Amino acid sequence: MSALAPLVSPSAVVTRLRAAGCVFAEDEARLILATARTPDDAARMVDQRAVGLPLEHVLGWAEFCGLRIAVDPGVFVPRRRTEHLVRQAAALSGGHSPVIVDLCCGSGAVGAALLAALPGAQLHAADIDPAAVRCARRNLAADVPVHEGDLYAPLPAALRGRVDVLVANAPYVPTEQIEFLPPEARVHEPHVALDGGSDGLAVQRRVAAEALAWLAPGGHLLVETSRRQAAATAAWFTHAGLIAEVSHDEDLHATVVSGRRP
Incomplete structure (x- = not known):
């Protein structure tokens, strides 16, 4: 105390x-x-x-x-299960000084953890929510760009084809299920960080559809999802031209889908 x-x-x-x-x-x-x-x-x-x-x-x-x-008021609270996303991304980084993009970055927690795990990494973060962008800038070093905008739209064009690790903790709660979330999330966290559309995969599909253009050869896209949605997420990754894998962490009740650019 x-x-x-x-x-x-x-x-x-x-x-x-x-x-x-x-x-x-x-x-x-x-x-x-x-x-x-x-x-x-x-x-x-x-x-x-x-x-x-x-x-x-x-x-x-x-x-x-x-x-x-x-974590500022109105900003998505990082979950412990998302630590599995960080570990998977760090393991797939290639062991050099990777170029990392953290889409839907929220507070910047994932990006901050990856920078701590991968000294020398170059990070760009982005979020559509101005409150999240302000919060992420507090959590990340002053030389880390945090872009405000919708998914890839605000990223520098120079990153195309150069990203080694692309992480996106995109929303994956189906719209009709948001009303059943605990009030802590439903009332106090932004719906833009929760609402994944009718099947929960709308934002993930958009992330996957453009990933190939941004990833370096052999680069990886990783998203957190639910165990129930993982197969559908992996199928969209495959449809987008990525080689998909699914990883579960039973202790954290976490599921991550990764996709490698051939």
């Missing part, structure tokens, strides 16, 4: 969070009290969490691949 612990009762915070339905109330109380700078700050944060604001938005950060990633 922080120095606030004598001033703010940890047990009272746990009780309040538990009453609000927080399953991991003890852990959340510890994080809130360790992050808050004053008792009033702690009280405000507890109130925010109790009414359903995602813990990461309350804290202002999320832990991802061992990094502390800033």
Whole structure:
């Protein structure tokens, strides 16, 4: 606990969070009290969490691949399962100083983790949401370009045919299923980061359709998806001219489809 612990009762915070339905109330109380700078700050944060604001938005950060990633209000919260996407992308990078593009970058968590894992990598990130772009610029070094726009549209033309690793944590929730998501996501995260169209694959199809033009020979496209959607995603990769593979991580409940340019 922080120095606030004598001033703010940890047990009272746990009780309040538990009453609000927080399953991991003890852990959340510890994080809130360790992050808050004053008792009033702690009280405000507890109130925010109790009414359903995602813990990461309350804290202002999320832990991802061992990094502390800033997460601004209204920005998609990086999930632990997406660490599988990072590991797969790093493994397929080719062992040199790769050129990496992170589409649908959100907070920039995936790009930041890949830069930490691959010293010397050249990264470009992009997102259509201005709030996400601002947040990603906070999380990435000043010399990393973060472009605002729709998928490939804002990327420099000079990257065509040069990208070794193209990652896209694109939305893959079918539109009609968004209403069944937990309120933390459905209410507080941008729908543009969740809504994958009628079958959940609309954005993935667009990413795959243009990937060949941007990838270097032997380069890889990787997307996160669900186990149920993986076969359809892989089929679209194949249709786009990529050699597709599916990878699962049972511990993280994560599925990644990768496609290699021949």
